[in-house]
Amino acid sequence: MPGTGTTTGGLGEAGPLGLGEVLPFAGEPAVHERVFHVAEHYPDDVAVVSGGVVTDYRGLVHRARLVARDLAGAGVTPGGRVGVLVEPSTEMVAAVLGILCSGAAYVPADSAHPGSRIRELFADAGVRVVVRGEGHDDRCRGYDTVPVAARPADDEPEPPAAAGVPVRPDSPAYVIYTSGSTGAPKGVLVEHRQLAASTLARRHVYPGRAVFLLVSPLCFDSSVAGIWGTLTSGGCLVVATAEQARDPQQLVGLIEEHGVTQILCVPGLYRSILDAGGRVGLQRLRTLTTVVVAGETLPESLVRKHFEALPATELVNEYGPTETTVWASYHRFRAAGRVTIGKPVPGARLYVLDALLDPVPPGTDGELFVGGVGVARGYLGRPGDTARAFVHDPFAGIPGARMYRTGDIARWTSDGRLEFRGRRDRQTKVRGHRVELGAVEAELAGIPGVEDAAVLVDSEHTALEAAVVAAPGTTPEYVRARLADRLPPAMVPARIVLRADFPRTVNGKIDHAALRAELRAGRPPVPAPGATHPAPGLPGDLTAEVAAAWAEVLMLSEVPDDTNFFDAGGHSYAVFTLQDALERRAGVRPPVVALFRHTTVAAQAELIRDLATSDGHEQAFTERRLAAARHVLAARAERLNRRQAGAE
Structure with a gap:
C-alpha cells in the first residue's frame, strides 16, 4: 500500500534516522485548487453532509466563491488573515474554502472559548475581517473587524468560475493557535506548500474516496486532515454539528446513517463511541474501514477493545504536533499489539537526538525532532520562539532545511518504530x-x-x-x-x-x-455505585440519587443541588461517565446533549423524571426523524443515478 514503505537510514554507530517515503510533490496544487478540480469532474457528487443538508461539489464551490467575493469587497487582499467563527456545518467548510480562494489564510476560533480569548487570538493574528455564523456578533466586538456572514444558501448568481486568487507555495494557508508557556497563545503559521504536502501524504496513506466523519473543531489541526484529505480526493465529508459531536450515541447514528468509512478523533472520544455502539448494536459501526486516533496517548486497552468490537476495521495511531502540519508518524494496526507512534509519514524525517543534537542508538531515550516537507513556517509574530523551536536540519543535506524541536521524548525500537516516552517540559x-x-x-x-x-x-x-x-x-x-x-x-x-x-x-x-x-x-472516598432502579417509578429520593451519581463521577463527598456540573469540576468526557452513573442509579439514561443543557442536580432530577414518563414518545420521534433523513438521501441518490445513466 502506498505510504507504508518507510525506511530507517543508518548513521553507523551514531544511531538511526527515520526517513519517510519520498513524496512526489513537484507540481502539487494548493488544496483549494484541487477541490475546484474535483468539482469540475464530479460536480454532482456529494461533498458535504451536515445537519440534514446535503451539498454537492458544485454547490460547495458556489458558496465558496460567494464568500471569496464578499471578502474581496471587505478589503481582504492576498496574504491577509481572516478569522473564522462559524459553527460546524456546510457553511464552515465553504467559509474556509472561500478564504483560501481569496488568497488569504484562515484563522479559526472556537465559539466555546471565552469572548476575551477569541478577541485576543484575532488581535494577535492581525485579523481585520471575520467570517462568522449567526449568533456570534458579540464575540467579534472589541476590536476593528468587518464581519462577513457565511452563506447559508445557493440563492445568488454564480460568481466567476476561477478557482480563486493564485497563491505561491510560501503563501500562508492557515494559522492555528496552541497554548503558550506564559499564558499567551502562539499561532502556528502553515504555508500552502506544507498543507498541500501533508494532504498529499494523507492520500497516499489512505487512498480512495472516503466517507469521513468530521468531529474535530476547526481550531483543532485534525480538522485540516478531515476537511482537505477528504475533499481533495473527491470523498464525502460528514460534518457533525456541535450538538452531535458531544454525544457518542448520535455519532454512532451518523456513522450508520451515512455509511461512514473513516473517522479521526482523540482516543477518549473513540472509547465512548465504542461504548455507545456496544449499547445500541456494534453492527451500526460496520461501515467503518479505518479508525484514526490522535491527539492523546493511545492506551493498549483501547486497541484490544477496538479489535474485540470491530476486528475487520483497521486502527491507525497518528502522531504529530501542529508545527509539523497535522502529523509526522503513524502506526497502522490490523490486530491488537504493542502501541507505538510508528514510522514517518511520506515526506517526513524523524530524528531522536541527544543534548548535542547527535542521533542516539535504538532503545535509548532522546528528544524527537521532525524534519521534511511538513515543517511549518513558524510562530506568527514570534521570531524568538520560532528560532528556538525551528532549527537547522543538519541531516537533510538540503540548504535551508529545518527541523522542529518537539519537546517529546522518544526512542527507536528494534524494528524501526518510535515509542513515545513523555515530555521534557511541563x-x-x-x-x-x-x-x-x-x-x-x-x-x-x-x-x-x-x-x-x-x-x-x-x-x-x-x-x-x-x-x-x-x-x-x-x-x-x-x-x-x-x-x-x-x-x-x-x-x-x-x-x-x-x-x-x-x-x-x-x-x-x-x-x-x-x-x-x-x-x-487527600481525595474523599468515592461513593459506591448504587443498585440500578427500574423506570418508570423512580423509587426513593431521585435528587439524592442524582447527587450520588455526581459525587461518584466528580469524586466529591457531597454536592449541593444548585451547583453547576461544570463549575464543580465536570468536563465533556465526565458527562459520558455521568450518563452511565445516572442510568445505574436512576434507571434512566438521559441524552448527553440534555445533560449539557441541564447542569444542576435539581435540573437533572427533573429531566430524569420527565424522561421516565415520555421516553417512548422521544424514541418514536427520533426514529421518525432518522427515517425521513434516510428517505431524502435515498431520493437524492436515485436522482443522481438516473442522471448518470442518462449520460452514459
Missing part, C-alpha cells in the same frame, strides 16, 4: 488540547487573592487539578470562575484545592511529585 495534552501547565499557573497567579499555585494533570489526561495558596476568604469557586473568563475549558482545572503551603525540593521549588501524591491521598 506541556501536556488534556482531552486532545495541548496545555502548558505553566500557562495555567501564570493565569492563576494573576487572580486577586491567589498567592501561589501549582497545576497537575490527572492520570487519564482528562482534566487538570490545581493546588492554590490564597488569601483568607478566597474560594475554589471564585478562582474557577475567574479562570473560566480567561481560558478555554480544557485549561480550567476541574479540581481546585486550597492549601497552606506546598511540599518543596531542597532548592525551594515546588515538589510536583510529592504534591501529586498528597492530592491523591
Whole structure:
C-alpha cells in the first residue's frame, strides 16, 4: 500500500534516522485548487453532509466563491488573515474554502472559548475581517473587524468560475493557535506548500474516496486532515454539528446513517463511541474501514477493545504536533499489539537526538525532532520562539532545511518504530488540547487573592487539578470562575484545592511529585455505585440519587443541588461517565446533549423524571426523524443515478 514503505537510514554507530517515503510533490496544487478540480469532474457528487443538508461539489464551490467575493469587497487582499467563527456545518467548510480562494489564510476560533480569548487570538493574528455564523456578533466586538456572514444558501448568481486568487507555495494557508508557556497563545503559521504536502501524504496513506466523519473543531489541526484529505480526493465529508459531536450515541447514528468509512478523533472520544455502539448494536459501526486516533496517548486497552468490537476495521495511531502540519508518524494496526507512534509519514524525517543534537542508538531515550516537507513556517509574530523551536536540519543535506524541536521524548525500537516516552517540559495534552501547565499557573497567579499555585494533570489526561495558596476568604469557586473568563475549558482545572503551603525540593521549588501524591491521598472516598432502579417509578429520593451519581463521577463527598456540573469540576468526557452513573442509579439514561443543557442536580432530577414518563414518545420521534433523513438521501441518490445513466 502506498505510504507504508518507510525506511530507517543508518548513521553507523551514531544511531538511526527515520526517513519517510519520498513524496512526489513537484507540481502539487494548493488544496483549494484541487477541490475546484474535483468539482469540475464530479460536480454532482456529494461533498458535504451536515445537519440534514446535503451539498454537492458544485454547490460547495458556489458558496465558496460567494464568500471569496464578499471578502474581496471587505478589503481582504492576498496574504491577509481572516478569522473564522462559524459553527460546524456546510457553511464552515465553504467559509474556509472561500478564504483560501481569496488568497488569504484562515484563522479559526472556537465559539466555546471565552469572548476575551477569541478577541485576543484575532488581535494577535492581525485579523481585520471575520467570517462568522449567526449568533456570534458579540464575540467579534472589541476590536476593528468587518464581519462577513457565511452563506447559508445557493440563492445568488454564480460568481466567476476561477478557482480563486493564485497563491505561491510560501503563501500562508492557515494559522492555528496552541497554548503558550506564559499564558499567551502562539499561532502556528502553515504555508500552502506544507498543507498541500501533508494532504498529499494523507492520500497516499489512505487512498480512495472516503466517507469521513468530521468531529474535530476547526481550531483543532485534525480538522485540516478531515476537511482537505477528504475533499481533495473527491470523498464525502460528514460534518457533525456541535450538538452531535458531544454525544457518542448520535455519532454512532451518523456513522450508520451515512455509511461512514473513516473517522479521526482523540482516543477518549473513540472509547465512548465504542461504548455507545456496544449499547445500541456494534453492527451500526460496520461501515467503518479505518479508525484514526490522535491527539492523546493511545492506551493498549483501547486497541484490544477496538479489535474485540470491530476486528475487520483497521486502527491507525497518528502522531504529530501542529508545527509539523497535522502529523509526522503513524502506526497502522490490523490486530491488537504493542502501541507505538510508528514510522514517518511520506515526506517526513524523524530524528531522536541527544543534548548535542547527535542521533542516539535504538532503545535509548532522546528528544524527537521532525524534519521534511511538513515543517511549518513558524510562530506568527514570534521570531524568538520560532528560532528556538525551528532549527537547522543538519541531516537533510538540503540548504535551508529545518527541523522542529518537539519537546517529546522518544526512542527507536528494534524494528524501526518510535515509542513515545513523555515530555521534557511541563506541556501536556488534556482531552486532545495541548496545555502548558505553566500557562495555567501564570493565569492563576494573576487572580486577586491567589498567592501561589501549582497545576497537575490527572492520570487519564482528562482534566487538570490545581493546588492554590490564597488569601483568607478566597474560594475554589471564585478562582474557577475567574479562570473560566480567561481560558478555554480544557485549561480550567476541574479540581481546585486550597492549601497552606506546598511540599518543596531542597532548592525551594515546588515538589510536583510529592504534591501529586498528597492530592491523591487527600481525595474523599468515592461513593459506591448504587443498585440500578427500574423506570418508570423512580423509587426513593431521585435528587439524592442524582447527587450520588455526581459525587461518584466528580469524586466529591457531597454536592449541593444548585451547583453547576461544570463549575464543580465536570468536563465533556465526565458527562459520558455521568450518563452511565445516572442510568445505574436512576434507571434512566438521559441524552448527553440534555445533560449539557441541564447542569444542576435539581435540573437533572427533573429531566430524569420527565424522561421516565415520555421516553417512548422521544424514541418514536427520533426514529421518525432518522427515517425521513434516510428517505431524502435515498431520493437524492436515485436522482443522481438516473442522471448518470442518462449520460452514459
